[in-house]
Amino acid sequence: MTPTAVFEPIGHESLADAVVAQIEDLIASGILKQGRKLPSERDLAEMLRVSRPKLREALQTLEERGLVVTQHGEGTFVAALTGSAMLPALLALYERHEPAFFDYLEYRREQEGFAARLAARRGTSADKERISEILQENERAWREKDQLASQEADFALHAAIVDASQNATLIHMMASIYELTRKGVFYNREFLKSIDGTGRLLLEQHVELGQAVIDGDEARAEKAAHAHIDFVEESFRFGIERRRREAMAEKRRMLSDYRSASGS
Template sequence: MIDPTNQEEADQVLNAVFTPIDHTSVVDSIVSQIETLILNGILRDGGRLPSERDLAEQMGVSRPKVREALKLLEENDLILARHGEGTFVAPLVGSAMSPALIALYARHQDAFNSYLEFRIEQESFAANLAATRATKADKEILTRVMEDLEAAHLADDSQASQDADIRFHSAIIDASHNSLLVHTMSSIYALTRQNLFYNRSFLRSIDGTGQQLLAQHREIFEAIKAGNPERAATAARDHIEFVQRSYVEEQSRAQRDQVASQRLALL
């Protein structure tokens, strides 16, 4: 997964994702390769493509052919050319919700339950697929993110934990190799990054130390690494259902505290 916010890292990674063209129709082959990278979530919204010269060198084709292919991609609204800046993947997924609906959800926290219900089904399905389809590279990505989760936990770094948590679940979605899941959940995780449906302090308070959450993530990771789809799906479901139950219990506790405080005020 390429992070468009880290351009140096993105440029280095992109050097390895484009391959020489050996098809009959050079322009169509260039278009097809870039479309496939977008479809598979390797190139994501806002990500910058290499220059024409670099693309031509990596694919083993002429710059005019690259220019023609990029023009077709732009006409199909898949990329955007910004004068003086470069060529970027167009905003394809967009916002999962309008600003007005986001504000409405923020005012009605019961929506968090709907969010978790959705994630239970999608991430259980994704974990099942990932355990079957994950490549050696997918497992290496998951290993590195799992290490980041553990390091953040040991350091008691809330922000790093949140970032690693989202990257962990995103890596599982990527490892499912289901393009619809990749793009759909990318939009959902964008909301999570905005803290609309995420409160790390609450999650850490579920078990006092966050140890159970870490153990749940490791169970999902180990199941995928072992190639056990049933175990992976169950672990993913159990993890989010645990968060869901804990959230409901916390809401009930908060309501009891409010009622008791009101009674106390009347004494």
């Protein structure tokens, strides 16, 4: 879908204030997310059918309200509205403190389930078509062993389901969480695949989740979302225990080598 279908022409009696109101509504509803670049000034003025001076006036108002930022030579972008959700010090603490990491998973489990249930209930035909396309991309990436495309399809699916929930607060908050996860702040997807082996289980979980939303089955969608996060948690607990055993085995080996070298 082109941006032309997103922005609606402005009536002559409205002008700058109406431009502001329409873009604010797109941001508030989660259609325009933080970091999203707006169309060029010329294209946007044409879509809205307002003069470029009136458009500049509207964009200035939006910038004064902290909703957009203009980067010279780059364009106008939706501002960072939810930040990074957590300060660097807290993120570093999560990396060192396992209980905090599992608190994050517990939080995400409930939000993912809530989003999936709402998406199954409220998702439009356009939402479901998008989810179906992402599932196809997910399967293609898995077949072709395209790691980058597989990861992007993973994030895209979760984001599409949250978008289909039609809950603006959930959309903005989860977008922030997904961005952190995308950067590997909370966990590395490759680690999950190492537990899974081929990544087939992850694929099957995503297909079940997406299809349940497409089918409009609220209970099944929520259950699939919970099962996916449960798998993530169980995998990391297994991984932590495996690393602990490996560390202990290495210490025993080093002690044995020391004893052999010292002749004791």
